[in-house]
Amino acid sequence: MKQAIKRLLVLSCVALPLWLPAKSFAQTPASFPDFTQLVEQNHQAVVNISTTRTERRNTQQPQGQIPPQFRGMPEEFLRHFFGFDPRQESQPRRGPERRAQSVGSGFIISDDGYILTNHHVIDDADTIIVRLSNRKEYQAELIGSDPRTDVALLKVDAEALPVVQIGNSEELRVGAWVLAIGAPFGLDYTVTKGIVSAKGRNLPDDSYVPFIQTDVAINPGNSGGPLINLNGEVIGINAQIFTRSGGFMGLSFAIPIEIAMNVVEQLRETGQVARGYLGVQVQEVTSDLARSFNMDSPQGALVAQAFPGSPAERAGIQSGDIILKFNDKVIEKSTDLPPAVGITPITKESEVLILRQGEEIIIRTQLAPLDNMASASTQSAPAxxxxxxxxxxxxxxxxxxxxxxxxxxxxxxxxxxxxxxxxxxxxxxxxxxxxxxxxxxxxxxxxxxxxxxxxxxxxxxxxxxxxxxxxxxxxx
The missing domain is CATH 2.30.42.10 (PDZ domain)
Structure with missing residues (x-):
């Protein structure tokens, strides 16, 4: 038996060259991309942001305040990047008022000094100092911020500044190389790289941001820094991590640049963000539901309810309709709809493609400003x-x-x-x-x-x- 095995191995080794080209033995591993040019192209437009604020006596608020859209989530899932220590969250601070400091990142989007960062980097700050790559420091003005998307826009009084090139995250593919530049733990201009792990990732209590998930090493201080593709374009803002230890664990999340730039445009014009409201409650189309609707495969957002008086109801959208497309955005799953609605100007007429009892119908509607809807409870009667x-x-x-x-x-x-x-x-x-x-x-x-x-x-x-x-x- 041993001889038979040896003969088989010898025969395999001898026969191999007959059908496998000889050059296969000389193959070299695929080369990794050279990030040096990308770093040189972008690092001068990345800034370090430090903030100070007054902390009151006997407060239970940790140094890094959790953004409103993340409150109530498990602390092991999303930690605040700047000074948030869960072990100190329930410990009242004692003594007189003091000045607390935190650090984050940002990047320049216009040569006259507009800077993009996260809302939670500058939240509740008394002063915001921006330090450029040439070590020049400026006190920044807060133009506006949006807690719901965790985007903030700053302005410094400077001219002829280096700027990043804005890309398109829609063209980003899972598995693509990306890199981040930021100041983790205050270490300026640290570069890390990785790949895109997933797109359109929706996190609890945050339906308006379809996050880009990567395995790029992100740590406290990276917040607000750019996520860059191999073309040297910014395609996201590094914002969050999943961690059990307080540090990087291979799961990081970036805000798509299209979401951020939509917020920037509104902040520059009005200083605030207005979101569209369609007025539907949607759910996922499961395989079972797809069969019950005679669909070939699960797709779209199933309208469970069109709220009374909402733009959806007024336009004729009904419970049981399946939204397949909103304006130019194909709705593959239910979580695709809120971001598409949220970035649509309320003054623009929207086109909604629905599937109703096997027939595709186009419905036109104009969104209203976003309102909060209250849910109801029920009681009983004779059975x-x-x-x-x-x-x-x-x-x-x-x-x-x-x-x-x-x-x-x-x-x-x-x-x-x-x-x-x-x-x-x-x-x-x-x-x-x-x-x-x-x-x-x-x-x-x-x-x-x-x-x-x-x-x-x-x-x-x-x-x-x-x-x-x-x-x-x-x-x-």
Missing amino acids: MSSEVLNVMLRPLDSEQLQELSIPFGVEIEQMREGLASRSGLIQGDILVSINFQPLRSIEDVDKVLSAVPAGQSVPLRVIRNGRSNFIALTLE
Whole structure:
């Protein structure tokens, strides 16, 4: 046996050159890109930003304040880059007022002194000092900042400054090389490199920024610095990391430059940011839901609810519509829609391509300024049984319907083992429609379901905890 194995190895080695070109033995590993030219091209336009602010006695606020859009998130997921120490968060500071300092990065976008950075770098700062690569220092003016996107625009009184070249993150591909320039831990003009790990990454409580995820080493002090492609163009602003240790762990996130420049344009004009509001609650189109809508594959944002009085409702967008495209932006998944809506001027008419019961329809609407929507809760009334779902149902009164902003619906009062429980329904769910047929009474539930062939999936609209969703219901 050993001899047979040896012969096989010898035969393989002898036979190999007959079908594999000889040059394969001389192959060299693929060369890594040379970043030196990119660094030389951009480092002079990168700045160090230091801030000072007054800290009050007996405050529990850590040195680096968590941006509003990140509050409530697990502290191990997103740490503030400048002075935030979770171990000190609950420890009151004692003694007199003192001046606290923090450090971050930024980059020059115009030769007359406009500088882009993160909102959290300059938040609550009394003074902002910008130091250029030639060591000149300027006190910066805050033109404006946007906590929702974590973008801030500064201005220094200078001329003929070096500037970065703005690129297009839409053209960025997963796996592409990128580099970052910044001041981690105050170490000026530190360069790190890596690749794009993912695009369009949505983080909890932050639906307006489709982050670029990379494995570029980012640490406290890198915030606000540029993310640069191999063409030497800035395609993002380094903003966040995922960490359990307080330092880099291979997961960093950058704000796409298109999002940032949209904010910059508004800040330069008005000093504030106005966002468009469409007025829909959307959910992901799962494989089961795609089948129930007779779609070849999951795509788009499923409208679970069009809020009363919203631009969406006024334009005729309905619950059950699937948004495939918003203006020029193809909506591949539900998280693609909020950023597309958010960057659209409220004065511009928008074109929405939807799929409604198998037919593509174009709807035109004009967005309104973004408002906060309140969710509602439900109560109960006399119950009856649904034999098909095997649940006890209760009709809703007019007051409950008004609170939920729906014209009809029935509530699951009691669950039993059956089709409903196997489909993921729970006690307290409000059933609004089945296969787009309205449920105006408890009797309508079994009436609609009895017309559906066994084995067919149909969309069931459900309101749970005040939020509208669709569930694929497969008849047995």
